[in-house]
Amino acid sequence: MEFITTFLHTVIVYTTVYTLASVGILISGRAGIFNVAGEGIMLAAASAGFLVSFFSGNALLGFLAGALMGGIFGLILAFIHEKFKVNQFILGICLVIFGSGLSDLLYKLIIGVRLSAPMAPDTPAICIPFLSKIPIISGILNQDVIVYFMYAVTALSWWFFYKTKMGLETRAIGENPKAADVVGINVSRRRYLATIIGSALIGVSGAYLTIAITKTYSPDIAAGRGFMAVGIAIFASWKPHRAILGGFIFALIELIAFQLQMISYSIPYQFFLMLPFLSVIILMIIYKKNIEFPASVGNPYSRE
């Protein structure tokens, strides 16, 4: 029981990384912007968030810095796309390269090489008085603030997209921007907003990696999770409630693979470490029938 609770606790921590990033991706995707720059945004935010939290001694300020960094990336993506109608995937790839260069550069310039790696301050946790004593449930609820933030963001974005008029309008932009424009929705402004908010969430997810999980910065810390988040958003058919499920599944696969590679002798450990990446492709093939796309995601929209 003890083991299951601890394991579940770790799974939820990694679920937070995947879910925040993929909800961020699907928010902009619903407005028609296919954000493949997740990996670059996570890396840049991981570095910026870590540095701010380290120097201020306040983890929450670090997450804020991560969100800000993500928002700036979102603004760049939305601006270049909306202004010049440049292909979103090309932009995304450039931003991935930009973000991974920026993250190392920031760390090298500000921290440089030190004998002992600097550590991030602790992230505040929330203990719910009665529930956190129950085994298993305490794995889900006895967590730090960002995990609760992730629960809230997922629920809120679901409520926004399916229960509010504005959310319906935003979904309409992703399906048919021309029709949305005809009924008087400002397509361009919504796309800016969705991309900036979505990218800020990806930024929080990146900052969570360094501030809460590893507590130090190392190059290439996102290790492909930003790309997997794009896979999860697709696999979840761009729906928030399915994104949290997808995040949980991939966190589970990652951690089980990690446990197995340590105890297995007959199968070389590298094959377990491949598993999370292969399962993205395999799941997308298996669930091909259930995957839906917003009809115009990835396409530029201009009035003429």
Added chain:
Amino acid sequence: MKDNKLINQILRGLLIYGSAVVLALGVTSIFVACLGYDVSDALSTLLTTSFKSSFGFSETIKKTIPLLFATYAFTIPFMIKFFNIGGWGQMLMGGCVTAAVGLSLASLGLPPVVMVPLLLVVGMLAGGCFALLAGFAKAKYDVNPIISTIMLNFVAYQFVNFIATSSLYKDPLEGHPITRYLPSSATLGFMGGVPVSIFLSLIVIVLVYLMMKKTKLGFEITAVGYNLKASKTYGIDFSKTIMLAFFIGGALAGLGGCLEVLNIHGRLIEGFAKTSGAQYGIFGILTSLVVAGNPLAAPIAAFFMSVLLVGADSLQRTMQIPVEVVFLSQAIIVMFVVIIRKRFGKGGI
């Protein structure tokens, strides 16, 4: 009329590439100045390291070759508007399968005339089949190639680690995952500091050009990229074309990885196919985007890109300017070039 068209085309090319060069230098200078280094020193180091010494020139050629193959790996699927981000993974597969097969065949004592061509084919097949997985997943199951090729990069990375640490191939004297040296009958040498594989690369440049311009396959790839609906009406098999494009792109990347093993290292080293810590695959994508997937311009752009990469190494050594400064400027430049082409070019992406 025709002359006008040609002049227009040349002017447009000059505008795009000229502004790319100016931007490249401008953006890098701004970064260097912001970090408080001497701009003119940094720029001259960046641009002239490749040409000042024979060592610099040989380093530039050594980087140009894998970069060119990485550029082709992105370019060919890009001609039908699909993104092969997996050039790096395909290079890794080409390299590690080559090393494994080469070491396994070492005891047979085959002459170089048999061994080298055999390993080249093995490397190409390994890279091509690996890319074909992504092409197949796209054609049959509509899996986005951006996602699948990136995921396959991570798979390939683990596979290299597996080959380089397996007891069959690992060099017992090395702490790092590195295999034993391939037999001398399998490796290629240097001519005046320049790797012999440069001749092979020149042949590949000609072959790729001929394939794209003179064969039915090249025509079909261009047609599908230009207008998918029309090409379907014309009777071009879309699934076949996309799988072939991925296979060819991957095979060229695999050849690049194979040549890294046969010509540069002589064995498989974990972390090969990288330049100052960054994957060749990424620079291949950037190079390809600068030339908008034009296979003819790719070799020139690859050479210019590796001049910058060698310069970046030298900046870090002599002036302690982090290499990331150059990488960042390259990403920004490519974004600018794409924007400029979209604004002023015809048929921008």
